[in-house]
Amino acid sequence: MKKDEIRALLMEDIKNFRLKAKFYESIRLSEAADYAKDLASNIELALTTMPSDSDSEIY
Numbered sequence: 001m002k003k004d005e006i007r008a009l010l011m012e013d014i015k016n017f018r019l020k021a022k023f024y025e026s027i028r029l030s031e032a033a034d035y036a037k038d039l040a041s042n043i044e045l046a047l048t049t050m051p052s053d054s055d056s057e058i059y
Contacts, residue, residue, distance in 0.1 A: 004053045
């Protein structure tokens with residue numbers, strides 16, 4: 001699997017966790033909503049340091 005493919009999967013995960021957070025908020029599960037939001041934010045933060053396929057290798 002290429003880096004850009006992994007990045008696309010993680011972006012989809014972020015989107016899904018944010019949707020779950022909204023759902024959890026709608027049924028008054030605030031702890032679950034907070035967890036889903038935090039998880040989405042942490043994955044998003046990790047993506048900022050993840051290289052893409054177009055980045056050159058560091059030796």
